[in-house]
Amino acid sequence: MSVTKIDEIMNPPAHIHTVRKVVETIADGIDPLVELYRPYVDGLENLPRDGRFLLVGNHTQFGSETVLIPYVVRREIGMRVRPLTDRRFGDMPRPISDVMAACGAVVGSPEGAAELMEHDEPVMVFPGGGREIGKFKGEQYQLRWEGRAGFARVAIDHGYPIVPVALVGGDDVYVGLTSRDHWVGRLSEKVSEKLSGRSDMAMPLVRGIGPTLIPRPQRMYLRFAAPIETTKPARTAPDTWVHTVKERTQESLEAGLGELLKIRQDDPYRELNPLAWRNATRSG
Incomplete structure (x- = not known):
């Protein structure tokens, strides 16, 4: 990533600021629409209030996590989440690229993530990337990280706790x-x-x-797990600690997905049936 691109992460061009104001105005006005779908949200107390945390989530084929997670975090702690996106999105034409930049998205790279963390920004990453979006039969809610551990390394380097965030519902739309x-x-x-x-x-x-x-109407279920500490213990090899943090994150995320699937199974409102609205499962 070039110096110019790094500078634009925290100081984007004027037209991006303009688009950002429009995006935030829209975000501030969609509460009634979100309430209509009544997403299940749990674990908000696990979000560090200072904004210094890395959200690590699962991609679904509907992509609702990319919108719902930043919306919920902004509503809870008043801070904008900065998603790390696939490198290919950096080459997308305007106005798509402008909207993504206005939403805080940064092309995923160690340099970009480090810049955000040095400025104490909340960061979000999906280690499975685009390969986790297309789900064949029987692959719903399976993580496809292919051994990726870069997110753990950069979090360790900057003392960022990792908050696993699981979303269920997006893989049932198709x-x-x-x-x-x-x-x-x-x-x-x-x-x-x-x-x-x-x-x-x-x-x-x-x-x-x-x-x-x-799309099949589906309720979304979101859970923020307890933060995972990334401070390396003494006498632990750096690579060993990176692997440990990565494994703990994956295990926590997979456990969250399993718990949400059980909750969803017993929820009469899981398919957004308006007759079951009053009986919808509530978050804890």
Whole structure:
């Protein structure tokens, strides 16, 4: 990442400030819409009030976590979350790139994350990246980190606690029709590799309501887990501690997903049935 890009992380151009004001005005006015969907939110007490924390979450095929998590954090502690995005998003055309920048998004890199942490900004990352979005049959709520531990290393370097944040609901909006090892799945991987050079970005064949691609109405369930301390103990090798923090984060996130799936299973409002509104499961 160039010096110019680093400078723009904390001091974006004037037109980005203008777009940011518009985005924040919209965000301040969507409370009634969010309340209509009544998301289940738990663990807000686990958010450090000083904003010095790294949110580590799971991607879903609907992407609702990228909007809901920053919205909930801003409403709770009054601070803007800074998402670390896939490098490819940095090449997106305007106005999409402008809106992403106005929302605080930064192309994921050790330098970019370090700059945000040096300014005590709340940061959010999805270690699975884009490969975690396309879910074939049977892959719902599975983490695909492929050994990635860079988030743990940068958090350790800056003394940032990690708050795992699990979201359930986004992988139920669409239903995968075939497994990854089905011939359709293998064909999709080949097409993905030819177009992008990566087979792990294959998109599955899915359906929404009935045979259509209209999203299935689903309630979202969000849980912020207890912060994971990243201060390295004495006499622990740096690489060993990075691996330990990464494993603890993954285990906490997977546990959160499991707990939310159980809550969702017994919730009569999980499919946003208005008749079950009054009986919706409440957060603790």
